Amino acid sequence: MSIESIDDQETDLLIEIRRFIRAVDKHSTKLAEKHGVTVAQLVVLQELKNEETLKESVIGNRLDLSKKVVREIIDRLVRIDILKIEEGSELESDRIVSLAEAGYEILSNNPALLQNILLEELKSVDEWQKNMILASFQRMNNLIEAEDIRAAPIIATGDITEPEPTPETDINRVLRPEKTDIELVKVESLSQLEKHISSDELAKFLCEHMEPFDDSTDYTKQGIKDSLTGKPDKGGFIILAKNDGQIVGALVMLATGMKNYIPGYCLLFIGVDSSERGAGIGQQIMNHALEITKGDVYLHVEENNPAKRLYERMGFKHTYAEMRYYPTEVNT
Numbered sequence: 001m002s003i004e005s006i007d008d009q010e011t012d013l014l015i016e017i018r019r020f021i022r023a024v025d026k027h028s029t030k031l032a033e034k035h036g037v038t039v040a041q042l043v044v045l046q047e048l049k050n051e052e053t054l055k056e057s058v059i060g061n062r063l064d065l066s067k068k069v070v071r072e073i074i075d076r077l078v079r080i081d082i083l084k085i086e087e088g089s090e091l092e093s094d095r096i097v098s099l100a101e102a103g104y105e106i107l108s109n110n111p112a113l114l115q116n117i118l119l120e121e122l123k124s125v126d127e128w129q130k131n132m133i134l135a136s137f138q139r140m141n142n143l144i145e146a147e148d149i150r151a152a153p154i155i156a157t158g159d160i161t162e163p164e165p166t167p168e169t170d171i172n173r174v175l176r177p178e179k180t181d182i183e184l185v186k187v188e189s190l191s192q193l194e195k196h197i198s199s200d201e202l203a204k205f206l207c208e209h210m211e212p213f214d215d216s217t218d219y220t221k222q223g224i225k226d227s228l229t230g231k232p233d234k235g236g237f238i239i240l241a242k243n244d245g246q247i248v249g250a251l252v253m254l255a256t257g258m259k260n261y262i263p264g265y266c267l268l269f270i271g272v273d274s275s276e277r278g279a280g281i282g283q284q285i286m287n288h289a290l291e292i293t294k295g296d297v298y299l300h301v302e303e304n305n306p307a308k309r310l311y312e313r314m315g316f317k318h319t320y321a322e323m324r325y326y327p328t329e330v331n332t
Contacts, residue, residue: 039156104309267299
């Protein structure tokens with residue numbers, strides 16, 4: 001059938017199908033380029049995000065993947081030191097796996113899955129519309145006789161067990177991309193900040209790119225103000241990371257006016273543009289901040305925040321359990 005022989009509606013349908021395929025392919029390529037993993041490999045990593053260890057069978061059951069497919073994915077991730085097999089289970093039929101340091105590093109950059117974005121958007125779609133979308137896809141698969149093809153609930157092009165780049169240089173390039181050449185600007189007053197970005201715009205940037213580990217916009221604004229004009233000390237500062245004049249990262253450091261048993265600085269916020277992650281920007285900002293403060297810094301990080309591993313690798317220690325008293329909450 002030639003293009004000339006189909007009507008406008010059929011043309012539009014083919015265009016929309018092609019758009020969907022290209023969007024999936026583009027996302028998969030970007031994921032591999034920035035983080036060095038395929039979609040299926042990232043799905044496996046995310047299953048281990050909040051777990052110390054998991055059995056291969058548990059991962060397979062959660063993701064609706066066969067034992068053979070799960071093993072192939074895990075084997076490839078082990079070969080490039082992203083996962084590791086727990087000692088004593090190497091020869092078992094159901095091995096126990098955990099994240100290696102490189103795995104934590106990948107997750108600390110919060111790589112997004114297209115399917116998670118889609119599922120989040122579908123929450124706002126009415127149930128009847130979801131049923132229509134499902135029926136349309138089922139009908140389309142029936143038309144091309146694809147309804148009997150077994151598929152996992154993973155949106156990706158190509159084979160689920162698509163291999164990682166084979167040359168070692170390619171693996172290193174993908175897992176550790178060259179650092180983005182950025183300009184780091186230290187700001188010590190609100191008037192200096194306004195030359196680059198308003199405090200409101202900076203708060204919006206941080207909230208957007210720290211999500212879901214962000215504070216409210218009002219708290220973020222207050223932290224920015226306190227870091228530059230607050231007491232007991234006016235020695236706080238902000239670091240802005242710029243790339244071609246555009247802000248791609250920011251750090252807000254509050255001076256405590258203390259020393260020794262309470263560090264002199266408290267790291268309030270650090271955020272990197274989500275489209276620029278994986279290029280070492282956050283590491284450069286943190287290193288610059290530690291040089292300025294001479295390492296006299298403490299911070300708060302949620303236990304389930306992947307960035308916790310990055311801080312630990314930089315030398316931060318998890319020594320104390322933070323406890324807060326909220327007088328509005330009455331214990332009964």
